[in-house]
Amino acid sequence: MNRRTRITVLGAALLLCTGAAASATAADGRAERTAPRAASEVRPREAAVLTGTAKLYRSAGDDITFSFDAHLAAGDNTDPMKATGTFAWSHHVNGRGAWAKATVDCLLTGGKVAVVSGVVTDTDLPGAKGTRVGVTVHDTGHRDRLGYSWAATEGLGPKDLPKCVSSAPFEKVKQGTGDFTVVPWQPDL
Incomplete structure (x- = not known):
């Protein structure tokens, strides 16, 4: 060769x-x-999940951040009001603003949309502690959206807001900041 x-x-x-x-x-x-x-x-798949953090877009430059760590265990699949976790938000502009943290009392998800509610347990906003609030997230995968129950009310809204109530996700998340994860609820019907 x-x-x-x-x-x-x-x-x-x-x-x-x-x-x-x-x-x-x-x-x-x-x-x-x-x-x-x-x-x-x-480990069985959780029945529903909402996690992540994002800043909202505001043309005036407001610094608004929402963070979620809400879970509905697989064993509680029939009762979204057994959800656990927390969510928090802050809103500051020109050096003034407030923050709040709520304990989750309900989580409903469907597709890439989640509605979570909770009672404010810690805040620097006068009169807000003990108020139930709700937040809606639409996890679009590129530019998420968000809404909140106090969108059309004065302050954080009524203290008797029902669980898992919020507004449509009308706010845009600031580009490059959203990392929401929504696991859709699949109840046994």
Whole structure:
């Protein structure tokens, strides 16, 4: 065999061996990823979730941030009022403003839309503590939207607001800030 032929044959053999090794490694990795987990490691999917943080867009430059960590456990799939977690928001402009944190008391999700409500437990806004508020999030995947129950009221609204009530998601999230995750609720009907 001449030198050129030997180099070609050797190169082809090396390529075949490399390809076979890569396929074997990939197959092993796939087997590990698809292997069933032990019963103690398997966690059921949560019934509903709303997480993430975003700033709202305001042309006047207001600094408005909303953060969510709301969950409905798989075992509570029939009762969205057993949701747990917190959400918080702040609104500042020209060095003045307020912040608040609420404990979740209801979470409803459908598709990429979530409505969460809760009672304000910590705030620097006078008279707000103990008020129930609701927030709606539309997780569009690129420029999310948000609405809140006090959009059409004075202050944070009535203290007797029902659970899981909010407004349409009319506010735009500031581009590049939204990282909401909404897991849709799938009740047994």
